[in-house]
Amino acid sequence: MLGRGTVAATGAPYGAGGPSDAPSEKGSGAGLNGSLPREPLLRVEAVSKRFKVSGRTLRAVERVSFELAAGQTLGLVGESGSGKSTLGRLVLRLLEADEGKVVFQGEDLARLSTNKMRARRRHMQIIFQDPLASLNPRMTVGVAIEDAMSVQNIGGSSAERRRRTEELLARVGLPASAVYAYPFELSGGQQQRVGIARALSVGPQLVVCDEPISSLDVSVQVQIIELLRELRKELGITYIFISHNLAVVQLLSDNVLVMYLGEVVEQASAADIFSRPHHPYTRALLRSVLKVPESAAARTPLAVLPGEMPSPLSPPPGCPYHPRCPLATSRCKEEKPVLRDVSGGHMAACHYAEKVAATPAAVTGLAAST
Amino acid sequence: MAEDLLSVQDLHTEFERGDGTVYAVNGISFSVAPGETLGIVGESGSGKSVSVLSIMGLLRGNGQVTEGTAKFMGKDLLRLRRRQLEDMRGRDIGMIFQDPMTSLNPTMRIGDQITEVMLSHQYTNRKGAFNRTLQLLEEVGIPEGKARFRSYPHEFSGGMRQRVMIAMAIACEPQLLIADEPTTALDVTVQTQILALLRELQQKRRMSIILITHDFGVATNFCDRIIVMYAGKVMESAPLDGFLRRSAHPYTIGLKRSVIEVGTQSHQLKAIPGMAMALTEPPRACPFAGRCDLAARRCREELPELRAIGGDHYVACHRAEEVLAAGATLDNLMAGGVVSAG
Incomplete structure (x- = not known):
């Protein structure tokens, strides 16, 4: 931690000629797969992660690729076990990829030394679903945030760090007195605000938000979404936003990756995913989000996607989604669909993607329950 | 109104804390008709869960009902002896919670946990309970009941655990099922499955349900009638259509x-x-x-x-x-x- 004080001046860009320009509010508008004239903030190339579970191989993430321009938000969506959180951790090198590359600000993270990687972490932070579990119960909020700063040698003196902590707390909507609070004394929403303040304290470029609102009351969910949106606008932060709920992902994302059993099944701009979903699974996810009806008579049957994701220890042959897909044919049971461009950069891994896109939503597969 | 299955009147619940009294429920009234689904909606701390725990005699040590009545099948639950209330819980009133893991015994096979409910309420004999458990597992959508009977809770996904909880809750054919945030911890896809399952079970049995949720989307897609709670008071109460349109x-x-x-x-x-x-x-x-x-x-x-x-x-x-x-x-x-x- 010695001798790096000047480099780590708060909020300073990472040097002239750096790979990424200061982000504009809405990014450069570059798509996921468009060829970019300059290096994106983050480039993920065919990363895979496998775990050994009692002698068998669990394919948690299989050959996922994407690019993320500074200031843009990528949504990762899928059910529990789809690999979305693992992918988030691979990006931050909290897990080491078995294959593939994660290039952040032009540097291959896997090649960085431990020290260099630690310094890089300043620019890559994470917010978790359960903020209480990610906060030390015996540390006051102030100490937790100041600790994060001092690890990165930010803020010079402890008085300076305290001042900055108070600013951050005010920015995320907490009273100054929260400095002295212990995590358990705060509500879930307040704890999540602390998590956000701590992530921001080191001035990150990229923040991975892993189900940040799933365990909160709906009213508080909206407050946190608003806060994340404001912070993006003010600070130009790039987000990877992970959720099992497509409607939530859609609120913040420019581009979306839909994952199933460790693989990307659809990848497109948020607008395209919602207006022209090409994969039956994406459609099922969209229809699973409940909508407040206009009247009792307008209430529609619950749209049930039957079954659960199969175990990643024994993925089905052919298309991983075929056992739950109402459109599955014998081809889907045998031949695995590749992720392919189905229209102008919109990628989908389904043999019948074009047919799916042209079919009314009701037919693509959800059993209606009364 | 005379035929309500449950009728709660003017319920008050307080908690004693080191620094004073917390007024969690402040005079709420509601009723549930046979076969009806009542939604209780509110944020954390609104008193929605505490209301139900009060009625069920499940308040933590520092909580106390200070006023009110809760008539269920002609008896005031708040004035029953502890033993009588314990008999009723799980037999006449089933309950499921947000986190099935906290309600399931991690060291006990799930089949044994379901049979145990029936045996402890003398609902049937051991043989009958075993057969009925297999039946229940199938009914709640757990395939291969015989094999799954011997599984432990940790071997199940969150959605499957919630199905096990539901099987336990309905094992003795209760008249009323109380579901406290049953889908909050689940994926949206599984949430819809669980809500659809509850509705199917309810329609078969003409069972009443009280669904507690913070999510207006869940309440309006599932309930016949909704009450909104805030600070231990009812803010609004109406049949679904009135709620949606007015x-x-x-x-x-x-x-x-x-x-x-x-x-x-x-x-x-x-x-x-x-x-x-x-x-x-x-x-x-x-x-x-x-x-x-x-x-x-x-x-x-x-x-x-x-x-x-x-x-x-x-x-x-x-x-x-x-x-x-x-x-x-x-x-x-x-x-x-x-x-x-x-």
């Missing part, structure tokens, strides 16, 4: 606007500012006034009574008529409300 309380409208639907644009969302606070004295003014865009002087001085506004619809807001009249132009009224309230 929401009369600003808090209800705020909860409705907080639901994130497909196609919702982030600028359309409107957060309810602030958060619910624990009451350290009984409410004397509208408890929601501090977070309400419509709050006027009267709201800060006078407690609004729950009053009828027609069609079995009740609301506790001084300005309910203005809210109803404003309809789609409510935002203008709210903007005006801020100005006039200074």
Whole structure:
């Protein structure tokens, strides 16, 4: 931690000629797969992660690729076990990829030394679903945030760090007195605000938000979404936003990756995913989000996607989604669909993607329950 | 009304804390008819769970019901002996909770846990309980019951555990099922599965359900009647249609606007500012006034009574008529409300 004080001046860009320009509010508008004239903030190339579970191989993430321009938000969506959180951790090198590359600000993270990687972490932070579990119960909020700063040698003196902590707390909507609070004394929403303040304290470029609102009351969910949106606008932060709920992902994302059993099944701009979903699974996810009806008579049957994701220890042959897909044919049971461009950069891994896109939503597969 | 399965009147619950008393439930009344689904909606700390735990005699040591009655099948649950209440719980009233892992015994096979419920209530003999467990597992959508009977909770996914909980809760064919945030911890896909399962089981049995949720989307897609709670009081109570078409309380409208639907644009969302606070004295003014865009002087001085506004619809807001009249132009009224309230 010695001798790096000047480099780590708060909020300073990472040097002239750096790979990424200061982000504009809405990014450069570059798509996921468009060829970019300059290096994106983050480039993920065919990363895979496998775990050994009692002698068998669990394919948690299989050959996922994407690019993320500074200031843009990528949504990762899928059910529990789809690999979305693992992918988030691979990006931050909290897990080491078995294959593939994660290039952040032009540097291959896997090649960085431990020290260099630690310094890089300043620019890559994470917010978790359960903020209480990610906060030390015996540390006051102030100490937790100041600790994060001092690890990165930010803020010079402890008085300076305290001042900055108070600013951050005010920015995320907490009273100054929260400095002295212990995590358990705060509500879930307040704890999540602390998590956000701590992530921001080191001035990150990229923040991975892993189900940040799933365990909160709906009213508080909206407050946190608003806060994340404001912070993006003010600070130009790039987000990877992970959720099992497509409607939530859609609120913040420019581009979306839909994952199933460790693989990307659809990848497109948020607008395209919602207006022209090409994969039956994406459609099922969209229809699973409940909508407040206009009247009792307008209430529609619950749209049930039957079954659960199969175990990643024994993925089905052919298309991983075929056992739950109402459109599955014998081809889907045998031949695995590749992720392919189905229209102008919109990628989908389904043999019948074009047919799916042209079919009314009701037919693509959800059993209606009364 | 005479044939209500459960009728709760003027329930009050308090908790003693080191620094004083917390008034968690402050005089709520509601009833559930046979076969009906009642939704109780509110944020954390609104008293929605505490109300139900009060009735079931499951309050933690420092909590106490100080007033009220809860008539169920002709008996006042609040005045039953502990033993009688224990008999009733799990037999006449089933319960499921948000986190099945905390209610399931991690060291016991799930089949044994389900049979245990039936045996402890002398619902049937050991052989009968075993067969019925297999039947129940199938009914709640757990295939290969015989093999799964011997599994432990950790071998199940979150959704499957919730199905096990449901099997336990309905094992003795209860008249009433209380579901406290049963889908909150689950994926949206599994949430819909569980709600559909509950509805199917209910229709087969004509069982009543009380569903407790913070999610207005869940409540409005599942319930026949909804009450919205805040600070231990009922803010609004109405049949589903009245709720959807004539929401009369600003808090209800705020909860409705907080639901994130497909196609919702982030600028359309409107957060309810602030958060619910624990009451350290009984409410004397509208408890929601501090977070309400419509709050006027009267709201800060006078407690609004729950009053009828027609069609079995009740609301506790001084300005309910203005809210109803404003309809789609409510935002203008709210903007005006801020100005006039200074």
